[in-house]
Amino acid sequence: MAFAHDTAAALLLAADLVNSADLSGVPALETFLDRHLVEPRRPATPADLDAVLALRPQLRAVWQVTDPEAAAGLINDLLCEAGARPRLVDHGGGWGWHLHVTGHDAALRDRIAAQAAFAVADLVRLREADRLRRCEAPDCEAVFVDLSKNRSRRYCDTGNCGNRQHVAAYRERRYRDRRAGTEAEAGTEAGTEAGTEAAAAAARGA
Numbered sequence: 001m002a003f004a005h006d007t008a009a010a011l012l013l014a015a016d017l018v019n020s021a022d023l024s025g026v027p028a029l030e031t032f033l034d035r036h037l038v039e040p041r042r043p044a045t046p047a048d049l050d051a052v053l054a055l056r057p058q059l060r061a062v063w064q065v066t067d068p069e070a071a072a073g074l075i076n077d078l079l080c081e082a083g084a085r086p087r088l089v090d091h092g093g094g095w096g097w098h099l100h101v102t103g104h105d106a107a108l109r110d111r112i113a114a115q116a117a118f119a120v121a122d123l124v125r126l127r128e129a130d131r132l133r134r135c136e137a138p139d140c141e142a143v144f145v146d147l148s149k150n151r152s153r154r155y156c157d158t159g160n161c162g163n164r165q166h167v168a169a170y171r172e173r174r175y176r177d178r179r180a181g182t183e184a185e186a187g188t189e190a191g192t193e194a195g196t197e198a199a200a201a202a203a204r205g206a
Contacts, residue, residue: 003122003147006098009036010119011132011145013112018060019142019158023053038111040091040104051109059116063132063143068124075124078117082110086118137161 003011013036023029029044029052058078065071084101101114123129135142135156142156155161 004098005096006115007119007122008145008147010115011123011147012036013038014059014062014116014119015143015145017052017112017116018056018063019144019156020056023049025049033108038108041108041111042105044108048108051107052112055109055113058113060143062116062120063134068129071120071124071129075117075121078113079121082106082114082117084114084118135159135161 016032016036020032023032026044026046026049029049033039033041033044058074062071062074065074079101082102083106085103086099086101087103088097089100090097099118100111101118102111106114120129120132123131131146131151133144133146133153135144135158136154137156137159140156140159140161142158142161144153144156146153
């Protein structure tokens with residue numbers, strides 16, 4: 001299923017925020033916002049940074065719920081806290097007409113929270129909430145949004161988890177193959193020795 005560009009962008013921003021471990025200062029936050037084309041906006045402040053960092057566990061909780069009713073409760077809380085006021089805008093930059101869920105003068109935390117909640121609401125109402133996934137690598141806690149047509153993604157992009165798991169699986173197969181080969185050789189040698197002993201016994205009997 002193809003999602004609206006602003007919906008997909010908001011979902012990717014939310015996942016990236018949950019996974020981000022490098023928002024150590026306002027310049028890092030500004031880089032994050034630039035990467036996700038959060039515009040137009042006023043310059044971020046230390047208070048904005050604190051509020052955005054505090055939003056992360058609320059967004060992670062959206063990935064952790066397992067039923068639509070619980071998800072709806074979290075979404076409604078985010079929309080209410082952010083004072084969401086959806087409106088159509090076209091501010092240039094190649095986006096075309098799309099939804100902003102708060103005004104440009106809203107606090108940065110509220111803009112991110114509202115956009116993320118509105119995008120997740122789209123997934124829930126379309127029965128696509130299972131696209132919000134957690135990385136299946138055993139040592140990773142990252143989240144991601146599976147926007148693929150065949151819903152085939154299993155790993156995040158943050159820690160090269162897919163490649164690491166494929167390498168681990170390859171090594172495991174190689175190990176099993178070598179072990180099976182060694183056991184087969186041992187069985188052949190044992191059979192050969194038994195045959196030799198049987199032949200020798202038959203010769204002695206003759």
